[in-house]
Every structure is written in structure tokens, then in C-alpha cells.
Amino acid sequence: xxxxxxxxxxxxxxxxxxxxxxxxxxxxxxxxxxxxxxxxxxxxxxxxxxxxxxxxxxxxxxxxxxxxxxxxxxxxxxxxxxxxxxxxxxxxxxxxxxxxxxxxxxxxxxxxxxxxxxxxxxxxxxxxxxxxxxxxxxx
Numbered sequence: 001x002x003x004x005x006x007x008x009x010x011x012x013x014x015x016x017x018x019x020x021x022x023x024x025x026x027x028x029x030x031x032x033x034x035x036x037x038x039x040x041x042x043x044x045x046x047x048x049x050x051x052x053x054x055x056x057x058x059x060x061x062x063x064x065x066x067x068x069x070x071x072x073x074x075x076x077x078x079x080x081x082x083x084x085x086x087x088x089x090x091x092x093x094x095x096x097x098x099x100x101x102x103x104x105x106x107x108x109x110x111x112x113x114x115x116x117x118x119x120x121x122x123x124x125x126x127x128x129x130x131x132x133x134x135x136x137x138x139x
Contacts, residue, residue, distance in 0.1 A: 010074035042131035049119035
């Protein structure tokens, strides 16, 4: 089976009042659907933006990305890269997540993610490296 990696970034439309509940819903739905579709990956979230790495069979990843593009919790969705891969970077993660908060702020900052240069402005290789760094710390 050939695998692809897709990285996208978007601006968040979540509001503070229900942000935690929405993120929990996103994560639960992603884990359920990704597990069924053979997709692994990692979601990065800040107050203003999302970035996500998706890995798996091309049809499944493309279908998942299509759902994300029309999801009203995202705006200005940008496909940053879609490429074949020999092996997954996030095996065992139906979907991991990291938010920029007091605990992870330093790590996000090391990768250039700040309120002035949020996730949706970063190059895909930086986003993959950041997600991988945080995934390793949570493993």
C-alpha cells in the first residue's frame, strides 16, 4: 500500500466560550474516523490557527482533507504539501493533538510559532518537525 503525507494549515473559527468542547469533539471524531480509514497524524492548535499532518492511503487522506476544507470551524484552509512517503512519522497516533499553552509555549516558540507568526504562516517542514517533537514527548 502506498502512503502519502498531507499537511495543511487554516485559521481557527473556534470561539473561546466553547473552544475546549469543540477541540474535544474534533479529536474524538478524528480518532474514530482515522482509525477506521488507516490514517495517522497530529493536530497542532493555537487560539488563532490549526495545522495538521495526515498520513495514510491516498484515497483516505484525500477524503479526510475534503471534510476538513468544508468544516465551518476552519477558514482559509491551505494545502501546504501532499507527498508520497515510505513510512509514517506518527505510527500509533490515530490523531495526536498539541495546543499552544503554558506547557508547550516554549516548544512552539522554538519552531517559530508565535502570535505574530502563527501556524498558518509556517512552512510544512517546520510544522511536521514541531508535531513530531511534541508527539515524541507525549509517547
